[in-house]
Amino acid sequence: MRKDAAARRDRLIKAAADLFERDGYDIALEAVAAAAGVGRATLYRNFPHRGGLMTAVLTYKLEAMERFVATHDDDTTLLPSFLRRQGLVATVHGPAVAHLLADPAQRQALQSLRDRTSKLVQQIVMRAHAVGRLRPDANVEHLRLATRMLMAARAWPHDPDVGSLDMAVDIIVRGLLPSKGATG
Secondary structure, three states: OOHHHHHHHHHHHHHHHHHHHHHOOOOOHHHHHHHHOOOHHHHHHHOOOHHHHHHHHHHHHHHHHHHHHHHOOOHHHHHHHHHHHHHHHHHHHHHHHHHHHOOHHHHHHHHHHHHHHHHHHHHHHHHHHHOOOOOOOOOHHHHHHHHHHHHHHOOOOOOOOOHHHHHHHHHHHHHHOOOOOOOO
16 A cells, blocks of 8 residues: 555544544544545545444554553553553444444454454453462453443443543452452
């Protein structure tokens, strides 16, 4: 792909991510093209179907989370920091996953994202275990469940008050801490 075409595609994905987070996934795709500063033809040439754009946005958000985990140098705070970010992302983008699960053309891409997410969460589990910030029996599935719990704690995704999410992260992290006297 040419550099200019790649740049337009990247602008489309970033604009879509911003608009989906602000307005939800049902917005008109023409609004995405306008926000990216491209025409409808460019949008549809890059993403002939909404599902492809949704998958690209989820990939973009996962890449941001991967960068965050890779550069977060304090393993004692990684777990709560990740859970808070993941709770926000999952709340806003969870409906896209549900929509894409019904689209056979997107299942393989979704499975790839799930596999990458599992590897990322496994890194967090290992790092949190290494510094004693996670119960010895906690694993990736515990953090998947924690994410679903955080989604429920912030049921209205466009609510600017994230106090309930912060409170839920605190409760979940306390439940995932090793008990006093536990050994790894």
